[in-house]
Amino acid sequence: MSAGTPTDPAPGHADRVEAQAADWLARLDGDGWADADAAALAAWLEAATAHRVAFLRLQSAWQETGRLQALGAGWQGQGVPPRGIWHAAPGDRRAQLLQAIAARPPARPRPRATGARWRLATAAGIVACALFAGWAWRDRQHVDAASFRTAVGEIATQALADGSSATLAGDSRIEVRLSRGERRVDLLRGEAIFAVAKDPSRPFVVATDGYDVVAVGTRFSVRRDEPGLRVVVTEGTVRLQSPAAGDAARPSALLPAGSVALVTADGVLVQSMAASEADHLLGWRDGMLAFRDTPLSQAVAEFNRYNTRQLVIGDAGVAALRIGGNFRGDNADGFVRLLEAGFPVRAERQDQRIVLRSR
């Protein structure tokens, strides 16, 4: 019998095309992918719609396997989990994890949200990034450059192309350059928390004011501010490199989790605390500001990142007051009322600003 008219693909055609598509994708996933390969693949994809649809279909399936990480997240044993473990009785950690994931809407964390929603988004969001952002093909020759900024009062989490993410505090700005050998972020203004994707071959460097904060797969925040630079490490270890001074080697300090480094004109002061406590300092992510024996001038600067109605220090006496506590970042009014109640402070409420003076 004939295989039909010439317009019918020969039997087994789909199978062969699928095999080719799989070969392409597997090579693309590998380490030896070159520009020439990309051109050849583009040509292959253009050659027939059958190629394209087969490729899309397999690519989509492979992408889906990125979510195995969510399953793997609860797995603590050695090696590949045994088959069928996924159906274990609920109550174990993995099952809870699955439920948590299932309960979450399939969105990336919103760039902007407030209060409880934000907390939820942060808790689930970081997981969500991994689940839904797709996969990381490495395009090594390429330099990805991007710039992100937030307005006063805005907190935004930005997924970076390498799989890391940056959460920007209000009134902050970063510039990101991802290249083959290095991931470089310039912190131009404000503060950002970085959750760094592991990639030993490409150090993640946050540069600000001549200092380099270098990390490989960790979480930390960097802030540039009036008194100087602050680095908070909540996971892993980062290296803080001072600006090069003449011929001398750049002095550097290793900051383990729980470190808070304050860099001022006078030098670097490293404080160690429990990582959980250090994490409090990053409370702004959840809309909360935390102060520990902080000069009021600094606290006010912090509030001003989140409120258009700015707080103004009226005199040196007020500036020097030291305060502590946790406050909602968007509730400057409440903060001022507390100050008036507990400190010798008088607030002058004007249209666009609140001036704080000694009483």
Add this chain to the structure above:
Amino acid sequence: MYAVPMLDERRREFPRPRGRRIRYGARMPDALDRWFLEQVLVHEDALTRYLLRHWPARDEVPDLRQELYVRVYEAAARAVPAQPKSFLFASARHLMTDRLRRSRVVSIEPMGDFEPSSVLVDDVSPERWSGGRQALLRLADAFDRLPDRCREVVWLRRVEDLSQRDVAMRLGISEKTVEKHIAKGMRMLAAHLFGGDEAARAGGGHEDLDDVRRHAD
């Protein structure tokens, strides 16, 4: 034996977000591709079951499905159908009709049997794209069906995030072999995930239709 490091706390808390877009050609990840994935491919298992039910030679179904995808994709390139699912099944019906006519195979089934209304009612919601627990378990099942070595390779590559080269080193096999396992894994996973394969296996009982197909000569 080889040692596999445990997933660390960090990974558990911050599964690596992946945002890198793949670069393989100027035209690639465009709206049409996305449309195809989200509106057409999600119906693969219903579609495959439909084809198996109505097409007498089951080994031809993958070819049929591919041709159908090509037709639908090309049609959508001209004008995106308002109702993708109905369009898909209507196209399936037309394709089968065309093929039967052209290959001069006589079907004793009236053409009306291709009516896809029942398929359209028993809805396969595209919820696997929405990240439900069901979808994860489906993925786990698909993963569990891979042969041992292939499963191991996929795990190391996708969960432990080792490069193909590192996977090869870990397992003491060549990079080429790793690549082959990945290619194979992809195909098997696609078959399970999109359900076509499932349907093929569960679709037994249509063998008795084989005698329905007779050559005109």
